[in-house]
Amino acid sequence: MNTPTFNIAAVERDTGLSKDVLRMWERRYGFPVPGRDSNGERCYPADQVERLRLIKRLMDMGHRPGKLIATPQEELTALSPRRSKPEVQEASENRDELEELLTLIKQHDAAAYQQAMQQRLARQGLQRFVQDTIAPLTHRVGEYWEDGSFEVFEEHLYTELTKRLLRQAISTLPGGPRAPRVLLTSVPEELHVLGLLMVEALLALEGAECIPLGTQMPLLEIGRAAQAHQADIVALSFSGAFPQRQIAGLLQQLRMILPATTALWAGGSGVARVARSDDAELISTLDDTLATLAAWRLQHS
């Protein structure tokens, strides 16, 4: 394995830090300090890219970049989650079972994981499977990812396999015209789809008609789609990684685009800290989803 160097676009791709931020850090903090090629363009060595990715991960946990960059490399161990989580422990039996499932992922044993999950699904039924297995499991994966126990590719494997399970389960639900019609998608830049699938499963179980459009729909297209499908509700998902500050503005813009009769729901861990407004219903937990659906039905009966 040689040591390739990365240009600034490659570093942006691999770290998620924008070119502007990379140049700004270099100017302000003196890190990173890439070499220059014959054209005077930045060449980042692999070890600096690695450090940048670590810093990004710690930032996503709530640390400040200024501190992180000043810290020497022993911050490698300073990755204890900063957000103090009260960590309401569930019934330990269930917890242990979930840990076992994640152990299978850590061992990269896709087949065993899928089989174990299928069994759980059959035992619990779809609703409890979503609420008691997939949701806490995904949350746990997020924690493991934050404290560095999960590699990126392990998280990807978990996501991919779990997506398949959920989609398969959803496809077995009865079809036919139902109400309300819910359009499920996310805005550009937001590509986490697991939350959408969980919501879809719950709504479909409750008799709603879900129109899954995948992720990354431009705002104007969401408006068109809502009209074409005569959607009663547009449901968006924002992951915790989505820049908080943009959410309120996005919802406001979308509210202006959508007909007044179309409800706008926004869910996912990204909306937890967003201020309430008249633009959209904010849904912070999976239970809220069902409550909000019930409220909608009451209002439209």
Next chain:
Amino acid sequence: MNTPTFNIAAVERDTGLSKDVLRMWERRYGFPVPGRDSNGERCYPADQVERLRLIKRLMDMGHRPGKLIATPQEELTALSPRRSKPEVQEASENRDELEELLTLIKQHDAAAYQQAMQQRLARQGLQRFVQDTIAPLTHRVGEYWEDGSFEVFEEHLYTELTKRLLRQAISTLPGGPRAPRVLLTSVPEELHVLGLLMVEALLALEGAECIPLGTQMPLLEIGRAAQAHQADIVALSFSGAFPQRQIAGLLQQLRMILPATTALWAGGSGVARVARSDDAELISTLDDTLATLAAWRLQHS
């Protein structure tokens, strides 16, 4: 529906044109000409965003931006595909059936589409279903999208429903340890997953063990994943929309990261015009996939 304005970041999100390009076009061509807010920052009105998206779509079809921007709005009709395609017509019966399937999508009738596809899958078997139904259908969707017959959200609906069908079909295949072990993924910025799923279906049918990691894996992570899963082959997918010029460099970098014993395959319509090299096997058609697999087996027997 009011007329919201978009800041430059929102336009980048919704059009896929980078901030640099938006500013450059304004400087060079005099379009777009956004208003300015109280901070002197650009505010793009909705109609200009709309025009930019149209221009972007025509560019993806092979037109040059300079010409497009100079053209007045009647280019709306000038969207006949520029790449002259010989269009080898298939047996018209099959063609008509495919058109019917797409008509269901155009009518936004998800349930009918899924049912029709399930029937086809049962009738054709998975391999022929992939090669004779999904592949040409996806190609056709691409053409419809290019000539403006398909809206973005219709293409999304097609993709989402088809993904589900494929994943479901794959999940019914027998499990267990098989060979070779193929790691399937794509690089960051590349999020088209249908091609990967088609390849996965074909390889799984041939007895390969597929490890699906979804899309958007950073290069260094692909290396780690290949090692952790002891992959024999790393297969990447590049869609036609992926910037051609970056592909060769990416493959070269990845080749340096991977152990020499791990094969590197690159497929998808994006690699069609990439020059051959020793870094990776280029796979331009689905048939090539099976041929390349056979060649690998011959070499490792």
Next chain:
DNA sequence: CGTTCAATTTGTCCTAGACAATTATCGCGT
């Protein structure tokens, strides 16, 4: 008619400054 070379087009990168939004810190009143 094909091929090579030059001209044009086009995207990305560069520097460096400004400002607004967020977060931290301090001081005050209860």
Next chain:
DNA sequence: ACGCGATAATTGTCTAGGACAAATTGAACG
């Protein structure tokens, strides 16, 4: 001691134009 508001530090994104290389087109020539 603790909550709250005001100031201060931090940090990301925007703006401006200049430069250059990769890709494409067009022209000249064999």
